[in-house]
Amino acid sequence: MIDDAAPRQASDRRAARPAVPLPAAVSLAVAAGAAWALAAPPRSWWPLLPAGVAALTIALHGRRLRARLVLGGLTGLVLYAWTLAWLTGFAVPGYVGVALLEAAMLAVAVALVPTAGIGRWSGGWWGLPVALVLLDAAQARFPFGGFPLPSLVLSQLDGPFALAAPLGGSLLVTALAATAGVGLAAVFLTRGSRRLVSVGIAAVVVGAPLAAGSAVTTTPTGSLDADVVQGGGPRGLRAVFTNPQDTTDRQYAVAEQITGSPDLVLFPEAVISVPGSIAGSAAESRVADLARMLDAPVVVGVAESQDAGFRNVAVLYGPDGTLLDRYEKKHRVPFGEYIPGRALLERVTDLTALVPRDAIVGEGVALLDSPVGALGVVISYEVLFADRVREAVLAGGEIVLVPTNAASYVTEEVPAIEVAAARLRAREFGRAVLQSAPTGYSAVVLPDGRVVAQTELGAPGLLRETVPLYTGLTPYTRLGDLPFVALAGFTLLAPALAGEVRRRRALQRQCDDRQ
Template sequence: MDRLKALGRVLPRVAVAIGAGALLGLAFEPHDHPWLTIIAVPLFLAALNGASAKAGFLIGAGFGITYYAVLVPWLTVIGGDAAIALAILEGLFYAVFGLFATQVLKLKLWMLWIPCLWVATEFAAASIPFGGFPWGRLAWALSDSPVGRLASFVGIPGLSFVVALLGVLVYAVLRLESSMRLRIVALVAGVAIVGGSSLITLSTEGNGKTVTAAMVQGNVPGKGLEFLGRARTVTRNHLAATLDLQKRVEEGTEAKPDVVIWPENSTDIDPFQDPETKADIEEAVKAVGVPILVGAVLDGPGPNERQTTGVVWDPASGPGQIYAKRHPVPFGEYIPFRDQLLPYIKRLEMIGRQTAPGKVPGVMPIRGVTYGDVICFELAYDNVISDVVKGGAQVLVVQTNNATYGGTGQPEQQFAITRMRAIETGRTVLIASTSGISGVIQPTGKVEHKSGQFVRDVYVANVPIRDTETLAIKLGGWPQWILTGLGILGIVLALVARRRRREDGPEAPPAPTRSREKVPA
C-alpha cells in the first residue's frame, strides 16, 4: 500500500517531466521554437524539486526518453526499434541527472550547480558509448537567437550552460520557495544575458583575401545508396551538374570557381579501383580546370574495411591529399561487436563492410587556401571542429549525404548545427550534400544559400578567408571541462549534505524542566 501511495505521488511528476521533454524536443528544427528551452528546463526542475533521489531517476528518464523521441524521430527510417533504443539510451543520461538534481536543488548555490550538471550530462552523452551522440545539446537550438552569438566566446558547451542557466533563472522567479530578493536577482540576470547578447556584433571580414567555391548537389535517384548501378548514377549526376556549371562559366553567366566541392558519397565506388568511376571524376576535373574535393568511399585499409573520404583531385596532378572521416557512425557505418551481433540482428548485414576511422584532422591546403574538411555527422563533435581550425583551416567544408533521411527533419537539424559551428569558429561553412541540404553559411551564422532537398543545386560563392581564432576556439575544451567539474562538485556537495542530514536525524525536542523539590531534614 505504501509503495502504491509513493507511486501515486511520483506519477504526476513524471507526467510533467514528459511534457517538458516534449516541449524541449520541439525547440529544435524542424519545429524551431528555441524559446521553448526556457520553458522546458524550469518545468523539468519543478517536477524534480522535492522528490526523492529514486523518484528523480524515474522523472529524469521520462523527460529524457520523451525528449529524444521528439528530437530524433527520423531514426525510424532505419527502424522503429532503433529509434526506441536510442531514446531509451540517451534518456538514461537524464535519468542520472534527475537522480542527482533532486539533491543538488537543496543546496544554497543550486542556481550555479544545476546548469553545470546539465553540461556534465551533455558531455557524458556526447562521449559514451561508442564515441557518444552529441545531437541533443541545448546550444543547437539557438542558431537564430541573439543568445546563440555567445558561442563565439564560450563555445557550444558554454552556450548550453547559458541556456540551462536561463531556464534556471526562470524557475527561480517562479519557484514558491524563492525570496523576493532572489526573484529580482534572477530576473535582472536573465534580462542582462539576453539583452547583452543582442548587443554582440560578429564580424564577417577576412584577411583581405577571398576564394570562389562551387558546391555541387547532383541529387540521387531515391533515398539512400543501395546497389552498384545506383551508385554510378549518383556519380554521373554530379558529373553532369559540374559540366553544366562549366558551361555557364564559359557563357559568362557564372563566376569561375577556384575549387569545386562534391558531397560525401558522390562516388560510393572506389575510384582507385574502378576505372569507370575514375574516368567520370577526371572528366569533371578537366572540364572545370580546378581541383574538385570528391567525396569517395575507398576500399581498405584492412580486409572487409572501407573509409569515407574527401579526396583532392587536381586537373594536372590527379588525386592528392585524402581525408578519412574520423568519427564514423556506430550501427550506421560500422557495427560494434560485429561478430556477436550479426547472428542475431540480420538487418545489420545491410551496413556491409566496416568503416575504419581516419587518424588525422581534415586540414586540406588547396591552391593557397586551407580548408577544414568535416564529413556529415562528425561536425557535431567538438574535437573534430577544433582540430581543423587549430590546424589552420581558413574556410570550413562539410561534405554530407542525408539522402536516407530526406524529408524527416534530420537535414534541417544538421544544417542548424552547422550554423552554430560557423558562429563558434568564425569561419564561412561550405556545405555540399548529395540530395540536400547544401548551402553557404557566413561566419555570423547567417544563411547565404540553402538548397532544397532532392533537387539538383549548384551554387558558386565568393567567401572571405579568415585566419583569426575566436575566443571559443582559443579556449578549446576548457569551458566544458571546468563546467563539468563544477557539476560533479555540486553532486559531491549535495551527497555530503544529504549524509549529514541523515546522521543528524530529526531534531529532538527539548527536555522538560523540573523544579527541585525540597527534601525534608
C-alpha cells in the same frame, strides 16, 4: 510511487515556494520533454528550450533523489521518443534501445541536481543548467564514441544564446539557455527580495557571456567563389540498394551547369565508388577532366573498397587535374558505416546486411592543402563533433568543407540537424562552412551562422556563392571543451563539498565543547 517533496529548513520555506503537487510535477516533466522536442530541428523553436527548463525546474523543486530520477527519465522518454523516431526507418529495436539509453542519461543528469540550498545560487534547481552541460558533453562522447544528434543545443541557432558560441562552444550555449530557463522558474519559485536577486543573477550570468561572445571576431584574409553541387535523386534508400553510377552521373549532370572558372567546386560525400584507390582509375580521369575544363580545384567524396572494408575519402584535384591531397574520415557512423560488435550481431540479426563492410578509420589531419588556401574538411557525421572541426581550424583551415550524404533518411530531421550543426560550428570557430549533399540539404553558411543559400530535399541544385576566408582563433578554438566540463563538474559538486566542510566544522566544534 515516486518520493514526494524533500523537507526544507524554515529559512528556505520563506525564500521559496513549496514543491508543487506530484501530479503537477509529472505534467511539467512531460511538458518539458515536449517543449524540447518542438525546439529541435527542423522546427528550431529556440524559446522552447528555456521554457522547458523552467517547467522541469519547477517540477524538480524540493524533490528527493528518486523523484528527480523518475521525473528526468519521463522528460527524456518524451523528448527522445519523439526526436529519434527517424531511427525506425532503419531498425525499430535500435530506435527503442537508443531512445531508452538517451532517456536514462538525461535521468541521471537530472538526478545529479542537488536538493540542498533551494533558492540559493550554489545548489538546488540552479544545478540543472550544469547537469544539462554535462549531458551535452557526455552525448558527444558516448555511446559509440558519441551520438550528439539529440543534442539540445542544436535548437538554439536562431536564438540569442548562440552569440556565445565563439566563447565557449555548445556547452556554453546550452548553459546560457538553461540558465535563462531557471531564471524564468525563479519568478514562480522564489519570493520577496530573493526573487529579484535570483532573476538578477540569472540575467548577469546570461548577459555577460552573450556580450563577450558577440564581440569575438576572426580575421578575414580574402574570399572564394565557390560552387556546391547537389545531384538530387530518390531519398530513403540505403547505398547497398542503389546503383552507385546513377548517383555519380546525377552529380556530373549538375556540375556541367557550372559557368566560368570558380575558385572551388565541392561535390558530396561518397558520390564516386571505386574498387581499390581512385588513383589511376577511370573515375579519377572524369574528375580530372572536370577540374581542367573549369580550371578550378575540385573536392569530391569517394568510397574506396578495400579487402579490409572501405575508405570514406574527400579527394582534392587541382586545376590541372592532378591529385593534390586527400582526407580520410575518422569518426564513423555507428550502424551506418560500421557495426559495433559485428561478430555478435551477425549471429542474431540481419542488420549487417545493410552494412556489409566496416569503414576503415582514417589517419591524418582534417585539412586539404589547395591552391586557393587551406581547406578544413570534415565528412558528414563529423560535423556534429566540434573536436573534428577544431582540428581542421587549428591546422590552419580558413574555411570548412562538409561533404555529406543523408540520402538514406526519408524525413527532414537528419538533414536539418546537419545544417544546424554546420551553423554552430561556423559560429564556434569563426569560419564559413560549405556543405554538399547528393539529395540535400546542401548549404552555404557564413561565419556568423547565417545560411545564405540552401537547396531543396531531393532536388538537383547548384549553389554558387562568394564566401569569406578567415584566420585567427576564437577563445573556444583555443580552449576546447575541457575547461567547461571541469567547471561544470566542480559547480555541481560544490554544494556537497561545502556541506561536508560544514559537517566537519560542526563535529570539530562539538569536540571542542566537550573538552
